Amino acid sequence: MKFASTTCAALLGAATAVIAQQQPEDQSDWVRGAYIVELDSNESPDVFYAQLAHDHGIEAEHRMHLASSNLFHGVSFQVHNASTHDRSDLLTAVKTKAQVRAVWPVRTVRLNVGTPARHDMPAPASSGARGVHQRRDAANETSDTFSPHLMTQIDKLHAKGVTGKGFRIAIVDSGIDWHHPALGGCFGPGCLIETGWDLVGDDYSPPGLPKPDSDPYDNCVGHGTHVAGTIAAQLQDNEYGFTGAAPGAKLAAYRAWGCPAKATTDVLISAFIKAFEDGNDIISCSDGLLSGWSDDAWGLVSSRIAAAGVPVVIAAGNDGGAGIFQASSPAGAHGVTGVGAVQNAVFPVFVAEGEYGVSQQQSGGGAANHGTTSSTSYGFLAGTPAFPREMKLSLWAGMGNNTTSIEDACSSLPDDTPDLSDKLVLLRVPDSQKTRCYPIDQGENIAAKGGKYMAYIVRSNVTFEEQYIYVDGIEGVISVAPFQGAQWIDALNKGMDVTVTVPGANATATILMELEDHITGGFTGDFSSWGPTWDLLPKPQLTAPGGKILSTYPLPLGGYRIMTGTSMACPLVAGALALIGEARGSLKDTNLIDRLISATAEPKIWFDGTKTYPGTLAPVSQQGAGIIQAYDAAFTKTILGVESLSLKDTEHFAGEHTFSIENTGDQEATYVLGRMKTQTMYTLQPGMASPIKAVYPNPIVDAWGELRFDADSVVVPAGGSANVTVTVTAPQGNNVNATLLPVYSGYISVNSTRDDEHLVIPYLGVAGAMRSVHILQASSSYLADFGTPAEAGRAYTLPPPDPADLPFLNNPNKDPIHIPDEGKTPNMLLQPVLGTRALYVDVVSDDNGDSNGKKTPTGRPCRGALAGYPQTYVSKSEQRAFFQGMLADGTVLPAGTYRVVASALRVFGDEAREEDWDVVETVPFVVLYNGAAKPTAAA
Ligand SMILES: *[C@@H]1O[C@H](CO)[C@@H](O)[C@H](O)[C@H]1NC(C)=O
Ligand SMILES: *[C@@H]1O[C@H](CO)[C@@H](O)[C@H](O)[C@H]1NC(C)=O
Ligand SMILES: *[C@@H]1O[C@H](CO)[C@@H](O)[C@H](O)[C@H]1NC(C)=O
Ligand SMILES: *[C@@H]1O[C@H](CO)[C@@H](O)[C@H](O)[C@H]1NC(C)=O
Ligand SMILES: *[C@@H]1O[C@H](CO)[C@@H](O)[C@H](O)[C@H]1NC(C)=O
Numbered sequence: 001m002k003f004a005s006t007t008c009a010a011l012l013g014a015a016t017a018v019i020a021q022q023q024p025e026d027q028s029d030w031v032r033g034a035y036i037v038e039l040d041s042n043e044s045p046d047v048f049y050a051q052l053a054h055d056h057g058i059e060a061e062h063r064m065h066l067a068s069s070n071l072f073h074g075v076s077f078q079v080h081n082a083s084t085h086d087r088s089d090l091l092t093a094v095k096t097k098a099q100v101r102a103v104w105p106v107r108t109v110r111l112n113v114g115t116p117a118r119h120d121m122p123a124p125a126s127s128g129a130r131g132v133h134q135r136r137d138a139a140n141e142t143s144d145t146f147s148p149h150l151m152t153q154i155d156k157l158h159a160k161g162v163t164g165k166g167f168r169i170a171i172v173d174s175g176i177d178w179h180h181p182a183l184g185g186c187f188g189p190g191c192l193i194e195t196g197w198d199l200v201g202d203d204y205s206p207p208g209l210p211k212p213d214s215d216p217y218d219n220c221v222g223h224g225t226h227v228a229g230t231i232a233a234q235l236q237d238n239e240y241g242f243t244g245a246a247p248g249a250k251l252a253a254y255r256a257w258g259c260p261a262k263a264t265t266d267v268l269i270s271a272f273i274k275a276f277e278d279g280n281d282i283i284s285c286s287d288g289l290l291s292g293w294s295d296d297a298w299g300l301v302s303s304r305i306a307a308a309g310v311p312v313v314i315a316a317g318n319d320g321g322a323g324i325f326q327a328s329s330p331a332g333a334h335g336v337t338g339v340g341a342v343q344n345a346v347f348p349v350f351v352a353e354g355e356y357g358v359s360q361q362q363s364g365g366g367a368a369n370h371g372t373t374s375s376t377s378y379g380f381l382a383g384t385p386a387f388p389r390e391m392k393l394s395l396w397a398g399m400g401n402n403t404t405s406i407e408d409a410c411s412s413l414p415d416d417t418p419d420l421s422d423k424l425v426l427l428r429v430p431d432s433q434k435t436r437c438y439p440i441d442q443g444e445n446i447a448a449k450g451g452k453y454m455a456y457i458v459r460s461n462v463t464f465e466e467q468y469i470y471v472d473g474i475e476g477v478i479s480v481a482p483f484q485g486a487q488w489i490d491a492l493n494k495g496m497d498v499t500v501t502v503p504g505a506n507a508t509a510t511i512l513m514e515l516e517d518h519i520t521g522g523f524t525g526d527f528s529s530w531g532p533t534w535d536l537l538p539k540p541q542l543t544a545p546g547g548k549i550l551s552t553y554p555l556p557l558g559g560y561r562i563m564t565g566t567s568m569a570c571p572l573v574a575g576a577l578a579l580i581g582e583a584r585g586s587l588k589d590t591n592l593i594d595r596l597i598s599a600t601a602e603p604k605i606w607f608d609g610t611k612t613y614p615g616t617l618a619p620v621s622q623q624g625a626g627i628i629q630a631y632d633a634a635f636t637k638t639i640l641g642v643e644s645l646s647l648k649d650t651e652h653f654a655g656e657h658t659f660s661i662e663n664t665g666d667q668e669a670t671y672v673l674g675r676m677k678t679q680t681m682y683t684l685q686p687g688m689a690s691p692i693k694a695v696y697p698n699p700i701v702d703a704w705g706e707l708r709f710d711a712d713s714v715v716v717p718a719g720g721s722a723n724v725t726v727t728v729t730a731p732q733g734n735n736v737n738a739t740l741l742p743v744y745s746g747y748i749s750v751n752s753t754r755d756d757e758h759l760v761i762p763y764l765g766v767a768g769a770m771r772s773v774h775i776l777q778a779s780s781s782y783l784a785d786f787g788t789p790a791e792a793g794r795a796y797t798l799p800p801p802d803p804a805d806l807p808f809l810n811n812p813n814k815d816p817i818h819i820p821d822e823g824k825t826p827n828m829l830l831q832p833v834l835g836t837r838a839l840y841v842d843v844v845s846d847d848n849g850d851s852n853g854k855k856t857p858t859g860r861p862c863r864g865a866l867a868g869y870p871q872t873y874v875s876k877s878e879q880r881a882f883f884q885g886m887l888a889d890g891t892v893l894p895a896g897t898y899r900v901v902a903s904a905l906r907v908f909g910d911e912a913r914e915e916d917w918d919v920v921e922t923v924p925f926v927v928l929y930n931g932a933a934k935p936t937a938a939a
């Protein structure tokens, strides 16, 4: 899961560090006054701190060493007296130090584990309900039938005995419940979880300091335990009969999130560096930050680790709803394997178990009237109200036998309906959208005939969930799967009686039911975040099953859980890499590994969440190369020289690429070149007066880029290599509107005639100029009264600002506690159309008060930056800049008339060029303070 939809990117904030101590529960996305610096040398950071104090009066309190022998030498620190500096001043001061290579603000990174539905977990052991478990069908030592493995060829590698032996995978997450029997039940040498470290302690919540210890045990969050099971769950002592992708690999657990599930970028960098230094072979981390820029601190360290021979596998994020251009960091970093998610082909559900019997009807007469079959087990979900105690009821399906009906019992039942009080009434879930009939209507109609007990047949395998009926007289509700309902109706149609026993809540066993998902199964999940990055790096790299994944969970939290997210796809790929490493002997050439998994992945057709588009593949920006095919990646005899092609935008167009095709087989091979189409999609919404960003599914443009190869096919001798040049033409035509930034993509297909090798090279470009788009528009970024523009000259009366209590800073997580009243506080609604590397929000006085030398990025005199700004590496998410009477540096603004001016640097823009900045200002507004006199001209 992870990836709460955080908005803003790194804040350059420091001015408010003092306050950080006073508001430990601050929910904002950055840690006030905390910075990461990369230093040039191995000198002691004390020298650097002493210089900051001596030269600038900045007192830096050391937070963490971020040091790796080869990759990175740096520290993070906390500034306590920065109220005399605004954040850009502080950053400038830090950057002037000779030994500083780069500086970044520390950001908070949350882990969002969601709230499990009841059917996502087995009944807790404490309820006394457990005891009977059903293993997955046919699971055994020799045959892997776990659906995520069948979808990714991991089963084929397991069948060859390839299990990831000799590789150790580092999991940077919430820790692991190593007591779990399916995860080996111990921690330390000789155990599955061989090593690890707790970087934060149970209670870590920024801005406090982490309290590391040596035990990465997780009994409170669960995310890391789920990830661990996906990588390496053991069959032995596994109640549900599945294994991880690499059950032969070892694990190392780096706990970066304590029980509050909040980490910081310095903790994560430290965890990655430790995982690297400890000699792990792969790093898997299922989290990230929304930004869309590939070069922030965490991304940079990740890229260097990957370049140093340790694959770094990162979840792409769960912001699919935001459409194209919603990459995160570090998944979006160079050389990092960003993983999107497809839906599992099966839909697993934890159900309760009951029994039913079928017999000839009494009225049928004859000799067979006592022919009750032996009782058969069935699975159900207890709804609300749940059955108060065990009941044995005769099934009644008077609504008819139409298994696709959408309006059973939606009107009063006929007069000849029998008394239903001792019946289990079988009916279908209504299609409320079409019929305006709701379960409550059905409950009322059934209760009117004395009915008390209802059994719903859900409408499809993927909507198997509990029903809630709040109707007087209804005393028990269950749901059953479509196939079960069909069996019962079939029996009733044949004139049989069906007697169903529904156990009371306490007697309920927990069994796992695996339904087939022929609706969304195998397609990229609508939740899976889209790339590319703003600098047009094709992202994600590929996908793996992540929707509806069964794995281990901490024993105190239930032991097993079904979860959905790119967090679940990422560890499957990490496990697959261990298998590929075992099969090929090494993973050290990470670039080669990236090329192999990309070339052999299987692109899926486009599914827009509702319907499929046969003949057109899903865009590269959604699925990368497609779903990983681990066996082919391990054993392909053909190696392509590139992973993917970035064609950039029209301003930086790179249409010609040469790549090599290497034949490592022992026979000559002919490779036929071709192209597979994907949907071209607009970044911005067509038909609008000014640019508005489109959301998932982005509008389709009926146009494709054209490809030309210098040869239709090439013959490559055994052990040889050939070069192919491809020339791509961006989509053109009257229907292609370049100003809406059409993102086009596709796959070069490289099909070997030798054996069954079908390789792909994803390509992606933008048929417009990123820099031409105005990121900010006056029509969508303005002085706001909630969602609409406020009138010019509006007066706001604010509480007098307290310099000792710096204002709320733009809160990307919409924490209600810290958000000022949008109706009573001047605020600028900012709806950037694209991301920006730099976003300034400054205050301009209409009372001639801008004489302190401060300027906006385009040189306009201003009072200074609003608290929370400037920001760097900003995503396209909406944000709100609040004016609370104080600037970022703590200056209190007198009552008066002001405007807020926002300046955003365009994508590929140059800070020094005025025309590369989009500047939008609010209408003037009047600020008064409680108890203060009329506005006076500012000093
Ligand atoms: C285990 O899997 C193999 C291979 O699919 C199959 O032949 C065998 O019947 C299975 N055994 C059990 C006990 O399910
Ligand atoms: C079954 O119900 C569906 C939906 O109400 C309806 O379209 C269909 O015609 C019905 N079939 C029969 C055989 O009545
Ligand atoms: C459905 O029920 C009707 C009577 O209500 C019966 O004539 C018909 O055969 C049943 N359909 C099936 C498939 O059994
Ligand atoms: C079910 O179990 C709970 C907890 O053990 C108990 O309090 C409750 O009385 C039980 N209910 C029934 C109907 O047995
Ligand atoms: C639902 O799942 C069941 C059990 O796996 C399967 O037999 C059935 O074909 C599935 N139905 C659909 C419509 O996919």
Ligand SMILES: *[C@@H]1O[C@H](CO)[C@@H](O)[C@H](O)[C@H]1NC(C)=O
Pocket: 660, 721, 722, 723
């Ligand atoms: C392919 O191109 C590369 C780089 O230009 C060159 O070094 C190599 O010799 C070429 N290979 C063949 C087979 O032409």
